[in-house]
Amino acid sequence: MIVTIDGVAASGKSSVSSGVAQALGVPYVSSGLLYRAVTLLGLNAGADLADAATLLPLLSGVRLEPLASGNRVWNAGADLTADLHSTRVDAGVSTVAAIPQIRQWVDDQLRALPAPLVAEGRDMGTNVFPYAQHKFYLTASPRVRAERRAKERPEDIPAIEAALTERDRQDTTQSAPAPDARVIDTGPLTLQGVIDTILEHLR
Numbered sequence: 001m002i003v004t005i006d007g008v009a010a011s012g013k014s015s016v017s018s019g020v021a022q023a024l025g026v027p028y029v030s031s032g033l034l035y036r037a038v039t040l041l042g043l044n045a046g047a048d049l050a051d052a053a054t055l056l057p058l059l060s061g062v063r064l065e066p067l068a069s070g071n072r073v074w075n076a077g078a079d080l081t082a083d084l085h086s087t088r089v090d091a092g093v094s095t096v097a098a099i100p101q102i103r104q105w106v107d108d109q110l111r112a113l114p115a116p117l118v119a120e121g122r123d124m125g126t127n128v129f130p131y132a133q134h135k136f137y138l139t140a141s142p143r144v145r146a147e148r149r150a151k152e153r154p155e156d157i158p159a160i161e162a163a164l165t166e167r168d169r170q171d172t173t174q175s176a177p178a179p180d181a182r183v184i185d186t187g188p189l190t191l192q193g194v195i196d197t198i199l200e201h202l203r
Ligand SMILES: Nc1ncnc2c1ncn2[C@@H]1O[C@H](COP(=O)(O)OP(=O)(O)OP(=O)(O)O)[C@@H](O)[C@H]1O
Pocket: 007, 008, 009, 010, 011, 012, 013, 014, 015, 016, 032, 148, 149, 151, 152, 186, 187, 189, 190, 191, 192, 194
């Protein structure tokens, strides 16, 4: 069984996927973490984030560890995970995610993983696992998402909201919900409420 949970930036995809995966006793995979890892390695190398030819050679040692409690990304034995949610990675990741060769590399990593699993991102239900049995799409207003994210970032709520809105705009191409996805507005729901809503549908 494959469950896909797509949605806009900071809509709760990782937290919800982790909760659903733990309830089901299966791993979850965060595709965004792979795009973030490419971005971090590119930034650290001083690379042009729009240049596939410079970025692709940096990825030979990158490995995603899909734990249900939280994914980790490794590069040649070094754990990159703690550095993947910085403001500078947030600002560069949409440029990297627009490169077709990088998208292909991410898709190949994900499709190599054995089912059952929960996969979260933007195009899990439309492109990577179009045959998934259960598809969900999370939304919430930019203000609600910024208020939640403000607990994790040093910037104030208006600055976070502006950055989220810009990232939504840049990610539009790959962010449409699958026609067969259930769209859930997480704004009025607690985190556990969203997890329970999905588990209810799965039953
Ligand atoms: N329904 C909810 N109610 C309250 N807080 C929530 C809810 N869903 C998620 N959160 C909180 O919002 C923040 C963002 O959630 P999370 O990181 O899971 O989103 P995401 O969609 O994976 O983000 P990104 O797109 O940046 O990777 C976290 O602090 C999380 O705990």
